[in-house]
Amino acid sequence: MSFALFAEQLLNGVQFGLMLFLMAAGLTLVFGVMGLINLAHGSLYMIGAFFCAAAAAATGNFWLGLIAGLAAAAAAGAIIEVVVIRRLYARGHLDQVLATFALILILSEAVRMVFGPFPLYLSVPPELRGSVNLGGGVSYSLYRLALIGFGIATAIGLWVLIARTRLGIRIRAGESDREMIAALGVNIKALYTVVFALGAALAGMAGALVGAIQSVQVGMGEPVLILAFVVIVIGGIGSIKGALVGALLVGVIDTMGRFLLPRFFSLFLDTSQAMGVGAALASMLIYVLMALVLVLRPKGLFPAHG
Amino acid sequence: MAEPVLDIRGVSKSFGALRATDDVTLTLVPGEIHALIGPNGAGKSTLIALICGGLRPDAGSIHFRGQEISGLSVAQRARLGLGRSFQISSLIPEYSARRNVMLAVQARLGHPYRFFRNVQRDAGLTGPAMEYLARVGLERRAHILASELSHGERRRLEIATALALEPAAFLFDEPMAGMGAEGARELIGFLDELRREAPILLVEHDMDAVFALADRISVLANGRIIASGSVHDIRNDPEVRRAYLGEEGA
Amino acid sequence: MADARRETIVNIVLAVALFVVPAVAYVIDEPFFITLATRVAILALAGVGLNLALGLGGMVSFGHAAFFGLGGYVAGVLAHHAFSGTPVFWGIPGTNQMIIIWIVAIVLSGMLAAIIGALSLRTSGIFFIMITLAFAQMLFFFTLSWPAYGGEDGLPIFVRNQFPGLNTMRIWELFLLSYAVLMIAILLFRMVRNARFGAALMAIRQNPDRAAALGISPFGVKLAAFALSGMITGLAGAMMADLTRFVSPAMLAWQMSGELIVIIILGGVGRLFGPVAGAGILVAFEVFFGGITEHWQFWLGLVLLGVVLFARGGLIGLIAGRDRHG
Numbered sequence: 001m002s003f004a005l006f007a008e009q010l011l012n013g014v015q016f017g018l019m020l021f022l023m024a025a026g027l028t029l030v031f032g033v034m035g036l037i038n039l040a041h042g043s044l045y046m047i048g049a050f051f052c053a054a055a056a057a058a059t060g061n062f063w064l065g066l067i068a069g070l071a072a073a074a075a076a077g078a079i080i081e082v083v084v085i086r087r088l089y090a091r092g093h094l095d096q097v098l099a100t101f102a103l104i105l106i107l108s109e110a111v112r113m114v115f116g117p118f119p120l121y122l123s124v125p126p127e128l129r130g131s132v133n134l135g136g137g138v139s140y141s142l143y144r145l146a147l148i149g150f151g152i153a154t155a156i157g158l159w160v161l162i163a164r165t166r167l168g169i170r171i172r173a174g175e176s177d178r179e180m181i182a183a184l185g186v187n188i189k190a191l192y193t194v195v196f197a198l199g200a201a202l203a204g205m206a207g208a209l210v211g212a213i214q215s216v217q218v219g220m221g222e223p224v225l226i227l228a229f230v231v232i233v234i235g236g237i238g239s240i241k242g243a244l245v246g247a248l249l250v251g252v253i254d255t256m257g258r259f260l261l262p263r264f265f266s267l268f269l270d271t272s273q274a275m276g277v278g279a280a281l282a283s284m285l286i287y288v289l290m291a292l293v294l295v296l297r298p299k300g301l302f303p304a305h306g
Numbered sequence: 307m308a309e310p311v312l313d314i315r316g317v318s319k320s321f322g323a324l325r326a327t328d329d330v331t332l333t334l335v336p337g338e339i340h341a342l343i344g345p346n347g348a349g350k351s352t353l354i355a356l357i358c359g360g361l362r363p364d365a366g367s368i369h370f371r372g373q374e375i376s377g378l379s380v381a382q383r384a385r386l387g388l389g390r391s392f393q394i395s396s397l398i399p400e401y402s403a404r405r406n407v408m409l410a411v412q413a414r415l416g417h418p419y420r421f422f423r424n425v426q427r428d429a430g431l432t433g434p435a436m437e438y439l440a441r442v443g444l445e446r447r448a449h450i451l452a453s454e455l456s457h458g459e460r461r462r463l464e465i466a467t468a469l470a471l472e473p474a475a476f477l478f479d480e481p482m483a484g485m486g487a488e489g490a491r492e493l494i495g496f497l498d499e500l501r502r503e504a505p506i507l508l509v510e511h512d513m514d515a516v517f518a519l520a521d522r523i524s525v526l527a528n529g530r531i532i533a534s535g536s537v538h539d540i541r542n543d544p545e546v547r548r549a550y551l552g553e554e555g556a
Numbered sequence: 557m558a559d560a561r562r563e564t565i566v567n568i569v570l571a572v573a574l575f576v577v578p579a580v581a582y583v584i585d586e587p588f589f590i591t592l593a594t595r596v597a598i599l600a601l602a603g604v605g606l607n608l609a610l611g612l613g614g615m616v617s618f619g620h621a622a623f624f625g626l627g628g629y630v631a632g633v634l635a636h637h638a639f640s641g642t643p644v645f646w647g648i649p650g651t652n653q654m655i656i657i658w659i660v661a662i663v664l665s666g667m668l669a670a671i672i673g674a675l676s677l678r679t680s681g682i683f684f685i686m687i688t689l690a691f692a693q694m695l696f697f698f699t700l701s702w703p704a705y706g707g708e709d710g711l712p713i714f715v716r717n718q719f720p721g722l723n724t725m726r727i728w729e730l731f732l733l734s735y736a737v738l739m740i741a742i743l744l745f746r747m748v749r750n751a752r753f754g755a756a757l758m759a760i761r762q763n764p765d766r767a768a769a770l771g772i773s774p775f776g777v778k779l780a781a782f783a784l785s786g787m788i789t790g791l792a793g794a795m796m797a798d799l800t801r802f803v804s805p806a807m808l809a810w811q812m813s814g815e816l817i818v819i820i821i822l823g824g825v826g827r828l829f830g831p832v833a834g835a836g837i838l839v840a841f842e843v844f845f846g847g848i849t850e851h852w853q854f855w856l857g858l859v860l861l862g863v864v865l866f867a868r869g870g871l872i873g874l875i876a877g878r879d880r881h882g
Contacts, residue, residue, distance in 0.1 A: 037682045087865055093681055094616045098821055099864045101814045105857030113851055222810060226693045229686035237683065276703040283701045287694035291675050294687065298678040358769065384771035396766050398759045409759050413770040418756035418777055421748050425755050471770065 007138045009259040010252065015144045017251020018151025022206035023228040024235070024243040025158060026199025032238030033171055033195050034089055037096050040080065040103035041203055041228070042221025043111075048073040048204025049211035049220060050111055053120040062125035066208050073204020074197045076107075081196040086189070108218050119217035122208075147209055154202070155244055162240065171195060227254075230286055234293045236300025245301060250286050257282035308335045309372075311475045311505055312357070312388075317366030319352055326352040328529035329366070334475055339497065339506045341516045344526030350509050351393075353526065354479055357507075358390055359383045371474055384413070389473030389504075391464040393480045399453035403444055403463050406452050407435040410470035438466045442496070458489045465496070475505050482512040494518050517541075566875050567829040574600075574832060575735060582728045590727045591799070592843060596835045597734040598795045603819040603831025604741045605788030610817070611826030612749060613781045614761030618813050619672065619688030622695045623786040625808030626668055627661040627793025629699065632711040632803035634660065639714055654719045654733075657794050665790020666783045673782035677775055689810060696808040710804025717798050724798070734795055738832070741788055746828055748784070757781050789816070818860060824873045 027041050051072035056065025084103065088096045128143040162168035170191055207221065214220070231250050235242025262278030269277065293300065310333035319327040326349045334340050344350055355361040357368060359380035368376050375383050384390075397406050408431040412418065415430070425431055439445045442462040447455060455463060461481060468476055481497070482490050494515050497506060501521075510516050516523060517537050524534040525546050533543045540546055574593060581589035602624050609615040634657050637643065637650025644650055651657060676687045705711045722729045748754050756777050760767045764774045797803045806812070815838065823834030841859070845852035867873070 031682065037685060084861065084865075093685060094610070094817075094821075094825075095864050097616060097618065097685055098817065099861055101817070102857040102860035102864065104814075105853045105860070109851045109854030109857070113854070223693075226689055226810060230690045233683060233686055233690065276701070280698055280702040283697035284694050287690055290687070290690060294675050294678055298683075379773065380765075380768035381771050381773035384769055390769050392766070392769070396763060396769075398762050398766060400762055401759065405755070409755055409767075409772075410770050412752050412755060413767075413772050418752050418772055419780060420752040422751050424747075424750040425752055426750065428752075431752075467770070 002137070004137045004139070006259075007134075007136070008140055009255055011140055011148070012144065013252035013255035014248065015147045015151070015251070016255055017248040018148055018155070019206050019210050020224070020227055020231055020251055021151060021244050021247035022154060022202045023224055024231040024247050025155075025240055026202040027225075027228055028232050028235070028238055028240065028243045029171070030196055030199045031232075034085075034192055036085065036089060037093060037100070038085070038199075039097060039100040039225065040107060041199070042223075042225030043104050043107035044073045044077055044200040044203040045207035045221040045224055046111060046216075046218065047076050047107065048207035049122070049216040050115050050120060050207075051204075052208035053122040053211055053216045054115065056122055057120070062123075062212070065122070066205070069208035069211075070201050070204050073207070074201035076204075077200020078193055078197040080200075081193045085196060086192070089192070104222070112218050117218075119215040120211075122211040122216055124212045143212065150205075150209060154205070158202075158240060167194070227286070230290050232300070233290050234300060236302040239300070239302040242300055242302035249289065253289060254282070254286050257285040261285075308337070310335045310369075311371060312507065313367075313369040314357070315367050315369075317353075317356060317363045317368060319356055319361060319363050325529050327356060327363070330526075330529075330531055332524055332531065332534075334505045334507050336505055337501060338521040339501050339508050339519045341508045341510060341520035341523045342526060343510065343513075343516055343523060348526040349529040350526055352529070354390075354477065354509060357477060358388065384471065387471075387474030388477060389468040389471040389475070390477040391468050391479060391481055393483065393509075397452040397460060397463060397467070400451060402449045402451055403439060403455065403459075403466075404432065404435050404448040406463055407438050407466050407470050408432060410467040411435055411438075414471050434470065438470045439463075441469060442466045443492075457484050458486065461485060461489075461493075465493075469500075473504055475507065476500070477507045477509075479509050480511060481508075482510055482515050490515060562875065563827070566833075570829045570832045570836070571739070574738075574836070578728070578731050587727050590731050592839055594727065594731040594734050594799055595796075596832070596839050597731065597738045598792050598799060599815075599819060599835035599839065600831040601734070601738045601741050601795065602789045602792035602816055603823070603835055604738070604745050605785045605790075605792060606816045607785075607820050607826065607831055608745060608748070608788065609782050609785035610820055611830070612754060612761065613757050613778055613785075615677075615778060615782060615785075616685050616817075617676075617688045617782070617785075618685050618810070618817065619690075619692030620786070620789050620816050621808045621810065621812035622672065622692035623665040623669055623789040624793035624796070624812060624816070625692075625695065625699065625803075625805070626665050627790035627795075628797040628803040628807045629705065629711075629793075630661040630664060630790075631657050631717065631794040631797035632713055633705055635713045635715075635717055636705065636711055652715065652717045654717045654724070654794075654798065657717055658791055661790045661794035662787045665793075666787040668790075669786025670779065670783045673779045673786075677778055677782065689813065692808060692813055693810060696805055696810070699805040699808055706804070708805060710802055710806075713797060713801040713803070716801055730799065734799070737791070737795065741791075742828060742832075749828075753777070753780070821860070821863060827873075 023041065023045060027038060030036055030038055048069040052065040052069030055068035056062050059065065080103065084099060088099055124143045128146050131139045131141050132145060133139050162171060227250060231243060231246040234249060235246030258279065261282040262275045265274035265278045312334035314330060314332040317327055317330045318325065330353060342350060342353070352361065356363050359378060363376055367374055370383065370386055370388060373386065375386065398409065401409065408425060411431050411434045412425070436445060436448060439448055442465050444459060444462055444466060447459060452460065452463060465481065481493060485493060490512065497508070497519055500506065508516070508519065520537055522534065523537060523540040524531050525540060533540060533546045535543070574596060578590040578593035581587070602620070605623070606617065606620045609617050633644065634650045635652055638652040672688065672691045676684050676691070679687065700708050716724045718724055719733055722733060724730050724733070756767065756772050760772065760774045760777055767774055793807060796807070819831055819834035819838055821834065822837045823830030823832065841856055842852065845855055
């Protein structure tokens with residue numbers, strides 16, 4: 001195992017973690033502000049990917065596709081919030097789970113109806129193809145490096161938005177005291193729609209960006225959604241900082257586990273057996289991490305509310 | 307004086323910079339009603355939570371029937387014989403009055419891991435439940451859901467469930483709240499008798515009730531006991547008048 | 557009390573209908589409908605398990621597919637080793653006897669549920685939902701990447717496992733067996749609900765602080781209910797494996813957990829026969845609308861959304877009114 005390979009996997013882990021962060025940030029924001037669990041968040045990820053792929057294919061330009069994907073996810077989020085989600089804030093978690101589960105069924109089939117049953121392919125934009133030399137013999141995919149850049153920029157942007165803007169102040173107020181911000185004359189309904197659409201846009205962006213390195217298909221969102229749940233449980237629900245730390249932990253541990261465990265087992269098992277055992281155990285690693293966090297800190301690493 | 311059932315010594319609890327409970331020492335001895343009064347925000351709720359197990363003290367000890375209970379859970383303290391009523395009626399809303407009391411009888415009789423016998427036909431539960439309901443005058447409302455009882459009836463059901471635990475000490479959190487003059491008078495008579503079964507720590511806003519019932523009164527202000535003594539002592543304590551009666555009784 | 561009587565009538569109608577439909581199909585030789593009825597019975601059984609945790613205990617588990625799948629893999633793996641004559645491990649042989657398979661499935665599912673429950677019940681609400689979902693996903697990925705039993709291709713059961721006195725290859729006899737197990741499970745559910753344990757469990761769902769103040773420890777009671785719930789759903793998984801003669805990671809997928817919740821909701825949360833009604837509706841929907849359009853899940857989603865937003869209480873709730881525990 002060379003240093004270059006190790007470094008490449010580590011960077012892959014960071015890249016994966018940052019994409020998970022985009023998902024988890026929206027989920028945790030929606031929970032923190034509105035107290036809602038949204039299973040359909042993965043559908044918004046899928047919508048972002050599909051619209052990006054379709055628009056990129058139509059225009060021949062990835063960046064126009066990315067904008068289309070982001071806009072489609074945000075619009076879908078806003079519509080869903082106004083039509084369905086809004087009625088669920090005062091309901092129990094069971095109703096929220098069911099209604100958003102129903103939304104997954106509806107949105108998945110709707111995407112199938114619009115885009116057909118086959119996966120779409122989205123290619124990396126030409127200016128980001130190839131790889132760059134990072135020194136020390138490490139060469140790394142330019143596109144994945146750009147994803148890392150995107151992820152960091154979004155994390156900073158989100159932090160600025162929440163810490164420094166009027167919208168951010170309202171979001172923070174909404175997390176601590178709903179009646180108060182209503183009393184201050186903030187249009188709480190509009191605020192909720194904006195927050196939900198913001199979360200949707202982040203999910204759509206993640207879907208579009210990842211769509212270029214995976215295939216774009218119905219059902220692509222839910223595995224990522226469940227990983228984002230793991231991220232939130234580890235990081236602490238409602239906390240953006242927790243989402244970032246949790247996402248990086250999950251991304252790096254998952255990627256490195258898949259990379260290192262089969263190699264570890266091949267030290268004393270034959271190769272094919274080691275691959276099987278290593279892969280199976282690696283797939284469980286992050287859940288073991290989640291269980292550990294639950295035992296040691298049931299509210300996550302960065303509990304947002306007391 | 308007799309050996310105290312409940313013995314709280316030097317208990318403190320802080321939330322950040324706020325000392326919600328500050329070096330509180332308090333006892334409850336057999337046969338007495340010990341009233342705990344104090345203005346809003348004095349720290350009564352925190353003290354109750356410390357006694358019942360909702361919170362853990364930062365310092366001090368709480369002995370109940372001779373045993374240190376600071377480390378025990380709410381359920382463990384209840385099983386030791388601490389019977390509480392809630393400030394805001396906190397019953398099982400979809401259970402009838404009788405089932406609410408049956409649940410308390412069941413809890414007293416022991417572990418809940420019985421999977422087969424139908425509770426509705428279990429005379430060991432229904433019989434005692436009806437007796438406790440009768441003691442608070444609710445026997446004819448036995449089959450009404452708790453959520454459909456009137457406010458006063460719910461308060462009485464609270465008392466009946468506390469009775470059903472047959473506890474070694476009662477902790478009543480504002481049992482008079484919202485009771486109306488007639489209901490309050492009845493309840494005062496009832497608690498007056500009840501102290502013979504088990505001592506009562508009575509947290510109450512209704513001063514008439516407190517002065518009518520209490521053997522001892524402790525006054526809580528800013529988390530500290532500022533005075534403790536007989537009804538007479540408390541009425542004439544200048545500090546109490548300033549801190550508490552002054553603002554309320556003017 | 558009129559509502560309770562009406563619910564009893566609905567229950568009897570459901571029990572009779574689930575028997576009569578395949579019986580008629582048997583007489584006129586339409587085995588397809590017997591298979592469907594068996595599927596309904598087994599899904600309902602899995603639902604009865606979940607109903608114990610969700611309906612009585614208020615624990616919204618989005619991970620019951622883990623127990624369903626574990627039960628399925630117990631059946632698949634034991635049958636696989638019985639067929640090939642190889643030991644499972646340490647010389648323990650496989651088996652093709654349903655009774656033994658069921659016992660193993662129940663025990664292992666109960667243990668898994670106890671572990672997942674002990675971790676998940678440290679939290680509540682939204683956390684609980686996400687954690688149960690995540691643990692089920694963990695087992696899903698495990699079966700997907702563990703190559704010994706087929707990985708993502710799944711594991712066929714070449715010869716259906718056996719039950720003394722029955723020919724399980726005949727679908728009608730397999731139906732009778734499934735129906736009997738379902739009815740026993742419903743009776744058990746009813747007994748538990750009416751017993752002290754059920755009284756404590758339902759009280760904890762409604763007001764955990766109250767239960768604790770009475771001396772009933774919420775954690776222990778909920779954990780016991782969760783384990784029991786997992787056992788029943790695990791048994792259903794073992795039976796489903798024998799019906800389809802195939803197990804695959806799909807049994808542990810998150811969609812399966814969602815389907816089980818849907819079954820409970822469509823029928824009516826906490827209702828004795830709710831899972832039967834819910835499983836019946838779901839399978840009927842799938843068969844009839846699935847025959848008309850490949851996008852039937854779109855319509856299922858709309859119906860489900862409508863039920864959640866406008867018809868709380870499910871089918872039995874619509875017919876029999878509010879749920880009461882006098």
